[in-house]
Amino acid sequence: MGTLILLTAEAAHEGGFGLNFNILETNIINLAIVIGVLVYFGRNILGKVLADRRSQIEQAIQEAEGRVKEAAAALAEQQQKLAQAQTEAQRIKANAEASAQSLRESILKQADEDIVRMQSSAAQDLATQQERVIAELRQRVAAMAVQKAEAHLREQMGEDSQRQLIDRSIAMIGGS
Template sequence: MTLQFSATALFAHHGGFGINVNPFETNLINLIIVIGVLVWFLRGFLGGMLERRRQAILADLSDAEDRLTRATAELTRAQGDLAAAQQKAETIRRDGVARAAAVREESEKRTIEEMARLKEDAVADLNAEAARVSDLLRREAARQAIEKALASLPKKLDAAAQSRLIDQSIRNLGNA
């Protein structure tokens, strides 16, 4: 009994095309046994490999999810920090603008006060000078009037009246 399958023997034996249903001649039993053994042995080997691969993929996915969660938390924290920094920068900018306005107003106020003080000083100096000149003119006018009166009095008055007038004028000048 040969276990060799030959297409020519099959055609020659039947005289044409046909199917050989004899399990021993077609090695069907041997094929079933080999396939069964392969499935039984490979199931454990391939199954173990596939299970290890599945576990590795699940671990990688879990790790990726953890990293995504941490990255999301970091992003949220960074966005919060950015918002806080932007808010602080806006506060600093507003404070700077307000401080610049206050400095400008203070400077303008001091300038106006200084100008007013200078004007008051100038007016006071002018008034003092006017008073000094007025006093000087009044004294000069009085002196000239006295000299003129003294020059014209000897012709109009006698010696006793002239002496009384001079004494009175001296007293008036002493009171002034």
Template sequence: MDIGWFLATEGGFGLNFDILETNLINLALVIGILVYFGRKFLGNTLSTRKATIEESIRDAERRKQEAASALAEQQQRLALAQDEAQQILANGEQSAARAREAILMQAQADVERLKANAAQDLTSQQERIVRELRQQISAAAVERAEAELPNRLQGDVQTRLVDASIAQLGGDR
């Protein structure tokens, strides 16, 4: 086959190899067809895409505002929690100081009570020892007197002592 067969010279169908002439015509045809058939499709697609983008932007702005309000609320809660923590810490320090003072006062009272008990115990021990010493001295004196009395008392002295004792008791009748 001959290349000439594909080329039509007069009124037929064929290929035209003139680049400048054929590209402009082809380009105009393609743009015309695209504009005619694609206007509605492309317009609908672009308007749908535009609406989707606008909705996404509005949704993003809404979420941004919600996040900002949530952030502000959480920051406020954090500030309240920090204030409460400071207050709890201050109350704890005050309670510890009061407890320390109460413990010191109780310890001082215990020391004073122990001192008083020790002094009382010391006094009672001294009194008991003095009492025991007196009893021992009295017992020793009575023993010694009983031991020496028979030697010193003779008939005449014994009679006078008995008479004097009866007189003191009121037997003088």
């Protein structure tokens, strides 16, 4: 297109139509025409493209800032929930420790009471067993003493003495 204009301009200058074969001259003119057309028409288009791109970038930055704010708010909320959960966990742990300590003291107290009760019961059982053994020994000793006394009396007393003793005993029982 630029070459055609040059050809037309040169032909008009010489009085006719002709071709310009000077490459440097025609390229510079063509380049100047193309740049001029681009500047004239491209200024609006390029300005509009750059303005659109700028607005897209600004919008993307605003959206990113919005997401950052939302993320920061969500992070703060989750940190608050974490702090509450940690506080609750500490409270539960403290309650559990207090309950465990109370239960431990209760178990120790019950164990002490059981030991005292078992010692008392063992002492009573021992005393009862001792009394039973002593009573049994007394009965055996008494039975042995009676047997020995009877044997001794039989040896030392004759039949006459035995009859007299029996008669006296009967008289005492009958006289009472």
